[in-house]
Amino acid sequence: MNENRANMGLSSPDEGWRRARSQPSLPEVHGSLRVPKTGSWIKKFLAFVGPGYLVAVGYMDPGNWATDIAGGSMFGYSLLSVIVLSNMMAIVLQALAGKLGIVTGRDLAQACRDHYRKPVAFTLWILCELAIAACDLAEVIGSAIALHLLFGIPLVYGVLITAVDVLIVLLLQNKGFRFIETLVVVLIVTIGGCFVTEIFLSKPDMGGIVHGFVPSTGLVTNPAMLYIAIGILGATVMPHNLYLHSSIVQTRxxxxxxxxxxxAIKYATWDSSIALFFALFINAAILILSAATFHRAGMTEVAEIGDAYRLLTPLLGTTIGSILFGVALLASGQNSTLTGTLAGQIVMEGFLNIRLAPWLRRLITRLIAIIPAVIVTAIAGEKGTTELLILSQVILSLQLSFAVVPLIRFTNDKRKMGEFANPPWLKLVSWFIAAIIIGLNAYLLYGVFFGRA
Known part of the structure; x- marks a missing residue:
């Protein structure tokens, strides 16, 4: 068997790992989608389309909206270049995550468990669970704000209503993985359609948009602009997305x-890269809308989602602007719920090698998010939920490095990846990206806890 693998240029599946593989990632859907062996490259590529869009959801969740709104209102189109830079970094890291899953047959959580000693793996699991709970918290708050803005439902009740999506997710999982992928794509298209209309209504300065994609010297000379830029960069790559992508590519x-x-690596990379360009469009659209409305009107301190919703109607001269904004926010929150459920399952099963019933796993993480959201909302109202949303992004920033560094280490290792290990140029690029993420998140966290200049 090993001779045959050697003849095919492949290393043993357990070579270079401290522990042998135990079970496939997401076993109920592992290898469940057939890839055609014959036909055009388009037909084969379409078989791989889907996982990238589930990953892209994490780059347009409610937690990212506040930084995009603040950046547009304060500095106009100037920070569009930062959104592009962060998206390029995300494309590289997600490509590495997909390659890890395809080559080793392990998701990132399983890889950490099989590589590190138990105390280290357990610590990484705890940190990752905190990040998933923080991400879930952002989804809960985002959905609750959307329900409040669209239907006038009090925030506390909106937070409680989000618990119902546990049942929705369970129903969707029973319909097959392709159905979940299709629904996610539909919701992304809904979000994109809303913002295309919003941009058309806001009549942005096209020259300003083009100029905004060129890095500004203000990023270095203006401390306030630098801080917002770091917020956009630091909160863009979501740690749970790396675990998620390394698993769901194995459904093929x-x-x-x-x-x-x-x-498989080629088509999976195409899939995630194209999908992340949709995320780039969504984030850029939020910033452009904010710049074309708030910044142009001299409102340079709009940073809260609720304020943005209420101000769009008078500035655009039509209620449809606010309605579309609210619909996009609700779709974003629900999309993140679907991917958050899968990420939670992947992380728990991968790190601990145990399985819980999906409804129980989802209920636990949902309660962790709902309980603080209910308490803060009841006491502090909308302002409190905004601060809680910011806190969730701080927690995500703290955990990110603990996902990025193992991912790069594993994909650089020839004992684990064989001929698919990262070439020298990609090693250099990936470690450079890791250094940027670690440095910027450290600076961001320092500013949050000790105040920025």
Whole structure:
């Protein structure tokens, strides 16, 4: 068996790992989607389309909206270049996550468990669970704010209503993985359609948009602009997305050969890269809308989602602007719920090698998010939920480095990846990205806890 694998140019699946593999990632859907062996490259590529869009959801969740709104209202179109830079970093890291899953047959959580000693793996699991709870908290608050803005439902009740999505997710999982992917794409298209209309109504300065994609010297000379830029960069790459992507790429039934894996890596990278350009459009659209309305009107301190919703109607001269904003926010929150559920399952099963019933796993994480949201909302109202949303992004920033560094280490290791290990240029690029993320998040966290200049 090992001789055959050697003849195919593949290393043993457990070579270079401290522990052998125990079970496949997401076993109920692992290898459940067939990849055609014949036909055009388009037909084969379409078989891989889907996981990238589930990943892209994390780059347009409610937690990112506040920094985009603040950046547009304060500095106009100037920070569009930062959104592009953060998206490029995300494309590289997600490509590495997909490659890890395809080549090793492990998701990132399983890889950490099989590589590190138990105390280290357990610590990484705790940190990741905190990040998922923080992400879930952002989804809860975002959905509750959307329900409040669209239907006048009090925030406390909106937070409680989000608990119902536990049942919705369970129903969707029973319909197959392709159905979940399709629904996510539909919601992303809904979000995109809302913002296309919003941009058309706001009549932005096209020259300003083009100029905004060129990095500004203000990023270095203006401390306030630098801080907002760091907020956009630091909160863009979501740690749970790396775990998620390394798992769901394995839902495709590929040929376990050198060529089969090479094609899978290529098409999976195309899928995630194209999907992340949609996330780039959404984030850029939020900033452009904010710049074209609030900044142009001299409102340079709009940073809260609720304020943005209420101000869009008088500035655009039509209620449809606010309504579309609220619909996009609700779709964003629900989309994040779907991917958050899968990420939670992947992390728990991967790190601990145990399985809980999906409804119980989801209920636990939902209660962790709902309880603080209910308490803060009841005491402090909308302002409190905004501060809680910011706190969730701080927690995500804290955990990010603990996901990025293992991912780069594993994909650089020839003992684990064989001929698919990162080439020298990609090693350099990936470690440079890691250094930027670690440095910027450290600076961001310092500013949050000790105040910025």
């Amino acid at each position: 039934r590929i040929e376990p050969t050198r060529e089969g894996k090479r094609l």
